[in-house]
Amino acid sequence: MQHPVTAPPIPERIRTLAAAAAPTHVSFAGAARPAAPVRGGVDGTGRPVLLVRPGDPLYGARDEPAVTVDLVASRRLGGHEAARGLLKVQGWAQAVPAAEAREAAVAIAGHCPDEALFDVLEDLAAPAGGGRPEGTGAPRLLRVDVGQVVYLAGGESGVIDAEDYLRAVPDPLSDPAERMLAHVNDAHREQLTDALCSLLGAPVREVWLWELDRYGATVRHGADRPALVRLPWSAPVACARSLEHAVHGLLCHR
Template identity: 60%
Template structure:
């Protein structure tokens, strides 16, 4: 008997997390300098884009140097951001080419908005630097490991990510009582702290406690946003 796939392949999962992850710190390989705070986002190819001001580390970079950028993906639970996963992207940093600055700024503005992005586009102080990925270390819930650049960059995020995020936020904000009841039925025990944590084409992940995530796979991977919505509705109706 063939068992259903219960979760996305690791490269796809990591790329999906990276889409909404924000850079938090950057460190320079071989340097005694401590890691410093940084802003920016991740472009459509999965490469970190750093937004650097004139008085910040790396502002004067002209040649490629090796750095490690920490990215953190979060989920708001009761108005508090909780970490879903952390990625450490190691690679060579370089200025974003002048003819690509606008596209780079637009690619990260929707998920990581920052007023200084406009200044960078207009060459009014801040600069955009891009990391040419060499490897990615990931820590996501109970999983950890390393992806090389080829596997990471060849993967694509979940195809229904945007729709899934909208559905997830809607359930957590408007239908949590229904979710709590449905999870309690599935577990055979009360689950008052259940929150929808992740949603993708292979299933849903529910957070019932800070250190407890429960994976609920679909009978088969869904193939459209409509099918994802129907699968989620079936989950919520289990009460």
């Protein structure tokens, strides 16, 4: 008897987290200096893209130094943010080619809008020299050529090599799933709590919909030591409408 798939394959799950994550720190391989704060986003292929300014440790980097970029995906639960997953992308920092700079800037703007992104694009479009005052420079866009990804998510940890990570794609239903998840947490937590009590046969509190995908839902409950409960669908869903029906069935469970 074939058992149903209850969760996304790990590479898909990590790519889905990466697509919603933001870079927080970068460190140089083998260097004694501490990790430095960094701003940026993740492009459509899963590579971290960093906005670096004059004075940042990476600003003057040449020869594609080996780096580790920390990505954090979080979930807003009421008035606070809770980390969904931590990814450490290890690879080599390289300048974003001028022809791809606009696309990279858009990837960053989705996570951290910053007027410095316009400075980057204006500088790339300017003639050589650009007329900038001596001793100043425009911010730069760097991206990470992925070597491997270390992940910690939902109590699971591991390492994914570059080929598996880059070959995977985020959950195709992630956009509608996030909208549905936000709606449930905003308007239907009481129903979700009742459903989880019924499923577990025990009282629960501080219940939130934590993850939602084509294979099932993950529900978080508890305050001081929250636990995660995976609730798979009877079969993977293939479209947003089917996912909505599955969520409705979960909320109506008695």
